[in-house]
Amino acid sequence: MSKVRAALWQWLDQRFHLGPLVDALQQNLRKMVPPHVNWLFTLGSMLAVLLVVQLGTGVLLMVYYKSSSAQAHHSIEHLSYEVPLGWFMRSLHAWGSHLIVGLALLHLMRVYVYGGYKKPRELTWATGVLLLALLLGFGFTGYLLPWDQVAYWATVVVTQAPASIPWAGPWMREFMIGGAEVADATLGRFYVVHVILLPLLLLGLMGLHLLLVRRLGISTLGRTDEPTPDPEVLRQQGGHAFVPYHLLKDLSAICAVLGLLCTLSLLWPSQVGEPADPLHTPTGIKPDWYFLPAYQLLKYVPEVVGVLAAPLFLLALLLLPFLDRSPERHPGRRPRALLAAALVGVFLVLLGGLGHLSETSRTILGKTYHFDILGWPHQVAPGEAP
Ligand code: HEM
The missing domain is CATH 1.20.810.10 (Cytochrome Bc1 Complex; Chain C)
Structure with missing residues (x-):
């Protein structure tokens, strides 16, 4: 098996000059x-x-x-x-x-x-x-x-x-x-x-x-x-x-x-x-x-x-x-850089959350709210259509 492998390696190496490539790869992985x-x-x-x-x-x-x-x-x-x-x-x-x-x-x-x-x-x-x-x-x-x-x-x-x-x-x-x-x-x-x-x-x-x-x-x-x-x-x-x-x-x-x-x-x-x-x-x-x-x-x-x-x-x-x-x-x-990124992150999550809630109705703690297109909640009275 090892003879076949060596012959195959030699065949490929003669055609593609693989030696330097393999060395570079091994060095890179180490x-x-x-x-x-x-x-x-x-x-x-x-x-x-x-x-x-x-x-x-x-x-x-x-x-x-x-x-x-x-x-x-x-x-x-x-x-x-x-x-x-x-x-x-x-x-x-x-x-x-x-x-x-x-x-x-x-x-x-x-x-x-x-x-x-x-x-x-x-x-x-x-x-x-x-x-x-x-x-x-x-x-x-x-x-x-x-x-x-x-x-x-x-x-x-x-x-x-x-x-x-x-x-x-x-x-x-x-x-x-x-x-x-x-x-x-x-x-x-x-x-x-x-x-x-x-x-x-x-x-x-x-x-x-x-x-x-x-x-x-x-x-x-x-x-x-x-x-x-x-x-x-x-x-x-x-x-x-x-x-x-x-x-x-x-x-x-x-x-x-x-x-x-x-x-x-x-x-x-x-x-x-x-x-x-x-x-x-x-x-x-x-x-x-x-x-x-x-x-x-x-x-x-x-x-x-x-x-x-x-x-x-x-x-x-x-x-x-x-x-x-x-x-x-x-x-x-880098506390200021991290704070700035955290503020941007919170702003984006907040906008995403409002987008997710907008134009939906949800029941929270027994009360039904309709979230309008801007994402603001409006309480819906029992029996009233949202
Ligand atoms: C979308 C496909 C992406 C693939 C497949 C990918 C792949 C990788 C891999 C494998 C690493 C090394 C390991 C690691 O740090 O996790 C890496 C490092 C890195 N990636 Fe990405 N990445 C992608 C997207 C991004 C994005 C969106 C950014 C930033 C905007 C980015 C910026 C970087 C930087 C700067 C490094 C080097 C970090 C260091 O050396 O500390 N990559 N990436």
């Missing part, structure tokens, strides 16, 4: 991981694996999905009720999208708290922010594909907003939806962006992000103007080699998140909604949870301010390493 690296540093690997699963389930869904307004909803019904395990693939893909956006936000918070965005990792951070924007793009375009009432009307509402941008707004809206109304052309555009454009960009950016992460190694908690400690010093400080110590942690976290994905998909499979009806507007239409803060903000401020807020927020995130010039990485020495 890299030291700083002592503060804990379970929060497995979020990036979980994300990478979930994204691969997402691409896999997406390709399987494409086999049956039909991207025309006349056939899309029926193809989803066929997939969910007739294709063997079709419902499971759909559920894995839907739950995968929620987990990926959730984990990407947690990963961003972890990098922020540990100052991992600072010099020399500005580009790692910037590719991360662009990845997050792509993930939101996947969510936005994917939401319409089942062509059901919620999907159709949420897209109608959300795509109306950019029209308020002065000068370019109406043109942007028409370009986005392929005409004056959300219709067959919109579905075609969203589908191509969802299955071709975004995956290509995602693969390229993810490759760049991971390459930068491996080249630069995980950041230490030292100041950015101090030299990076060499591997021996890191070992003395309590650091470990990536293989096997951190790799095992990564693998355990990956198994756990895959287990969670399967459990969620089995317990709460994706439902098939009512087919889209452009003549009948349902009440309480809402986008996915990660768009709720932006959606709710639109209700309180002039539309143009609300529409520009999300892209400006992403731009500020992109430029963060260049705006925050302090050399400190250690969270204990």
Whole structure:
């Protein structure tokens, strides 16, 4: 067996000159991981694996999905009720999208708290922010594909907003939806962006992000103007080699998140909604949870301010390493940076919460409340319609 292996290795090496590549890989895997690296540093690997699963389930869904307004909803019904395990693939893909956006936000918070965005990792951070924007793009375009009432009307509402941008707004809206109304052309555009454009960009950016992460190694908690400690010093400080110590942690976290994905998909499979009806507007239409803060903000401020807020927020995130010039990485020495982020986080969660409650009725401590479009509660008297 070993002779066969040696011959095979020689055959491949003569053709691809693998020697230097394998040496570089081995050296890379032996890299030291700083002592503060804990379970929060497995979020990036979980994300990478979930994204691969997402691409896999997406390709399987494409086999049956039909991207025309006349056939899309029926193809989803066929997939969910007739294709063997079709419902499971759909559920894995839907739950995968929620987990990926959730984990990407947690990963961003972890990098922020540990100052991992600072010099020399500005580009790692910037590719991360662009990845997050792509993930939101996947969510936005994917939401319409089942062509059901919620999907159709949420897209109608959300795509109306950019029209308020002065000068370019109406043109942007028409370009986005392929005409004056959300219709067959919109579905075609969203589908191509969802299955071709975004995956290509995602693969390229993810490759760049991971390459930068491996080249630069995980950041230490030292100041950015101090030299990076060499591997021996890191070992003395309590650091470990990536293989096997951190790799095992990564693998355990990956198994756990895959287990969670399967459990969620089995317990709460994706439902098939009512087919889209452009003549009948349902009440309480809402986008996915990660768009709720932006959606709710639109209700309180002039539309143009609300529409520009999300892209400006992403731009500020992109430029963060260049705006925050302090050399400190250690969270204990950056109290103001942490407080500012906590305030932004609370504001976004609050807006999201109001968006979630808006246009619903709930019974709290025996009293029924109707939450209006702004999310403010109004008590409903017994017997009164909310
Ligand atoms: C969407 C897919 C993403 C994947 C697959 C991914 C993957 C990874 C991995 C595997 C690591 C190393 C381990 C770890 O820190 O968890 C990492 C580190 C890093 N990521 Fe991401 N990431 C993604 C998104 C993001 C986002 C949204 C940001 C921030 C906006 C970001 C910024 C960074 C930075 C700056 C580092 C280096 C941190 C350090 O050295 O301390 N990443 N990423």
